[in-house]
Amino acid sequence: MSTLAALIVVLAILMTIVGGETGIRSFFSVLINTLLLILVALLISWGINIELLILIFIPLKLVTIIFLGTHNGRVAKNSFVAALIVSVTVSLLILVVQYFAQAAGLGPEAGEVLVGLSQMPGLSYPMIAVAVAMFSSLGAIAEAAVAMSSGLLALKRAQPGISAVALKRSGNRIGTDVIGTALNTILFGMFGSFLSLFLWYFRLNYSIGQVLNEKLFVNEALIIMYSLIGVLLTVPLTTILLVEGITKTEVKNEK
């Protein structure tokens, strides 16, 4: 058995033991999510319109992460709406910023990677860079939306009489925790992903000025910031949507 397969089996067993039914669902959410990402790569390589793929796969991936990963219907619905609105907003930002950053394609080591590969694939790499940035930030946005919704709804269940204003104030407090949680995950995830690139810059004596203008570094730093901005937008939006939703259902019940 290959190492990867063995590790996946260990992961499945652990998630079942620790997570029970939710754990099994989470496992499949992660698995489907990964397969979707590979499917996107395959479809893009067939030359299918990238903009169209982005439009289809953003909601699809949010559904996989949010609806499979949580078991409370209300949490899921509210998180999905908030995450979708934020994803669209961040996507527009990504489109604009990537246009100015011009940081698409492969990095300085391209020559070595590209031995035997086409340098003219006939695909728009600027658009692929946009797609990659969008998909990278989706996970963080979805995580923040779920954490906010479930935190606020748990509070509402514990204190059914809580006012909308008090709920919003608690939303601020929970929001800070959620942002703190996302921050390190995103940052260290990126460090872990690009350690070899940073070592490369140092060993080849890049100056700081060169690094700050270098394609791959700029791309990675931008992806960290897109994800952070996504999380930062998700926190207040989820609170507002949830509080409004609760107030509306209460008014309906009173009638």
Next chain:
Amino acid sequence: MKKKYLIAIIILLVGSGLTLATYFATHIYQRDSVALITDHQIKDTFVQRDKDVYGNVDQTRRQILHLTILSGPQRGKKYVTSNVYYPSQLVSQKYRPRQRIFVDIKKNQPAIVNPKRDWVLVLMLTLTLALMVSVTGKKAIPLICSLVLSWVIFYGVILADVKLNGTSMFLFFASANIIFSFVSLAIVQGVNQKMLVTWVATLLGVFISFGICYAMMKLTGETEMRYETGDYATQDPRGIFMAQALLGILGAVMDEATDIVSSLHELVKTTPDITPLTLIKSGRAMGQEIMGPLINVLVLIFISGALPETILYLRDNNTLSAAFGFTLSLGATQSVIAAIGIVLTVIFATGCSLWFLRARKRGDLV
């Protein structure tokens, strides 16, 4: 108007100023000269239509660029140069009118290096900071401090690693992890009982899960672990992979441990008659909610980064399994190792929180 919005606006104003300053900055760069493309409309001609052995169709195009050098010894000189690019822009770059770029002038011939991208980073940093202040208010200070400090330590770690020349990389990054997590937790929570419990839970989560993964790798003889496919390997690629796995896992585990330990600490304080069993149950319930989305965050980060290369391999008629082996297998393995760490941390964070019960019995729960 609330104070935090005022501060956010000040950040936006100062940041915009800095963005402009960076955009126009020319003299801070020593290595290459900054040049301005003076054309209002760049002459862009079609050279030829290309079809490669894989049947991919692309074009070769040539831009004629008029440059004015803005910095360095050739300052003020004008050059005309040409830039050949392919519209897919995988390795080549299309330039835009009135753009600022870096050029390397040798023998009176300018060679284009890069577009000037630094100002985009400053602009986005401004936006992120302003948004952070307006959403979290005063709490933004520790968040930003921990962010900055993480970069500083990371920089130090890289410097030290280059000095050590990559010897005993695993030991080195393991100790870096211990320092990273201590400093990061100390900034946000301060050094106290709760923070120390979180720290212990984090370290157990990182190292025990890594140990299990390492044992699994040894048992399976590291089959199909193609370390040589790791990009930008300047030293032992296996060592780099281990170090990347250790770093990538740390942030998620630290955040998760903080979440669980803080909530359980709160629970012990507010519920005087809580039993160990209820505590364990609450910890498990929290962990179940967190682990799925958290794993997804890391998977998306680790796998998305490799997609441009995967697409290229697939485009060039490689099979899916060949493309996966060359570009995704290391990232996928790293994701699974991180996922195992995230799952195990539920157990360690809950287990470590049991210590609060003992502390309360002794009467020194803070």
